[in-house]
Amino acid sequence: MPHLLDVVAVRAWCSLALEALGRDRAEIDAINVYPVADGDTGTNLYLTVESAHQAVEAVFAGLGAGREPVAPTLPEVMRAMAHGALIGARGNSGTILAQLLRGMAQVLADGDSRDGDHSAGADAGTLRLALRRAAESAREAVARPVEGTILTVAASAAEAASAVDGDCATVVHAAYEGACAALDATPGQLAVLSSAGVVDAGGRGLVAVLGALSEAVSGESAPLRRRQNGARARVEGETTLECPEEPDAVGPAFEVIYLLEADDRAVQRLRTRLDTLGDSLVVVGGDGLWNVHVHVDDAGAAVEAGVEAGCPYRIRITHFALGDAHTARSSAPPRERAQRAVVAVVPGDGLADLY
Template structure:
């Protein structure tokens, strides 16, 4: 369906731009992956950019969904901040991290005045300049011939243009295209491979989507002899060997970090001494850290000293079927026959699932994973057969989309519609990799379905529930997703919920405690089960920061 051109840069334009940018990167993803030779020829820049923008889209859509009940539309500031936050928490790889900072730089201008419903061409010019400048500031050692050069050229071209948002966007896109064509003359590795910079190519696609947002017209494809080389698969192995022979680090380390500005300044200095390709983006207490190092553990430890790192991803740079470093070759691990991929709501449960052999995707409160994260986890599991546990009713469509994409890549995927982490625990408990795939899936599905689930949480705002009207701060007890108890005491509400669940029978109670749960609640509930329900066992786990005070499962 054709997009309606936007006259001004408002919340709807942010939404449209994100959607068009995701479509553009989806079309160009394989092409961009194919020309990815710098800073490491790991062939994933297009995929990383796509996943970064997918996260931005999800965040913007969540803001608009909050207004679906007739409240109007979000402000430009709200939509722009959501876009930048989504890109920050979902940023992948070097280029994705830089793109997230480009968007954050734009938002510093677009959201400067929360009362302004929209901005014009002059505002867009300022936003593009701030984007380019902030991205350079975030990179420890900026290199010309990369996405930074393309972003700077786009901002320069925009500043030379007078007119509305459409005219500014078109000028920025044309300036970026010209700069992209020049990247091989600036960076020797691109010249040798006969390609343009992959990150810059992705930014041109994103700017083309900006043009379409304001004009309704999509600029032509990137042309030129060097750009056409993108359609031929680059000899990634040869380029990677060049990088490794020059002493490139062995690992890529990425994590989100909750930390103060002063601690992050010290972290930059320490990571800069450990490796290269250092990019630290973000602000307001939340940062995305990206670095290439030989000592991945030291990079993570530096984050621990600075604050609280999470969503830690460590990738060993591999070439073909061997890891190469210093002349040594180690075979890549064989693809397993079967693996389990599960979404988990807290670090404690992530550890539990990992110990049980599952590959986990961490879902923080208010930050559900995108389908791309689930696909990435499926690939990381490195198995021919995958059992996918979303562990959240709201993730069923996201998980289904991820399963379809993985199947398109030749992986056999079974999606078990678990609606809570306790159902996932029950499914994982009966998982037997040596069984026939269908039999294993049936057994796990049966175990999950036989587990009733509940949670105890605190209401964030006044709302109507099946148990009546609750106020912000009330303790809520939910069984199978419906509120059944509204109270003031966490332990009392948990006991009421547990009694209601066990009234229908049960053999095993699973309690998963969040960090904010009362200290004595587990002992109290265990005693309650022991005294009132004969032959019912209780098991307790620490879930960490899981968004709810308590999860309960009854099998």
């Protein structure tokens, strides 16, 4: 059993987390009712971790290509993992997970702790600090934190890790158990979860990631969580989860995500601007590169705000499906909540005729 979190353990963590989310993504998608019941949280978390995994593998492949291969250091691997998650983050939960990994990297890779250099590996004390910093930085990245979500699960994991003595295996196992307990309590903290009879989907994904970390460090598989009845029903097509009756609650029509090159001051102004446009605002990253996520009715305004702040790219705009959590509660027929148009600029009349 290793006493340090080293590059071998981090590499294994990425692989095991990707495997766990691949196995559980359908279940997690099925219990996704908050903040929008669009059934993609498991998929978004999987794609986020897949990007992190690819970045870590690229570090090993690159350093092994020379005549005298040199093993990568923990800072190199952690920075790659965090950067990969940042540029590949999908959805609300995926974006928060990217910031959780960045928070860990700030301690494990950048020496943001009392113990100094961790190039060979991190001990239990440093790992406790890393988990705490992860939870804190993720909460700071969310404009309006809500309890009963992945943020609560992350905070409980960090608190549980801080409460135990022992080596890294003991610390990560405590974090995993703390996360499981917090996840089970989420329906009592968020009415929409209680009404649907499920736990928080983002928190469920984080439990899978922490279970993978525990297995990577200890070599022992974390116990598989029992699938919930609500998740089983949706995966098997038996029924559809119902959201609570809130007839006056109509959410934004679009999810807007983009990467942004900008300085800290510009990003602070951007946060303020986007917070007035919609909800589910999460801005993660730093050092000039950010991942911006927000739900809005005016997608164009959200993108324009990014242009004013810096250089946005990899812009993804998703229109929430009619009949989702925002529209299914109404007795009135679903309607388009925002008008859309396509402007095509093409060279020549022939291509123009296609439109």
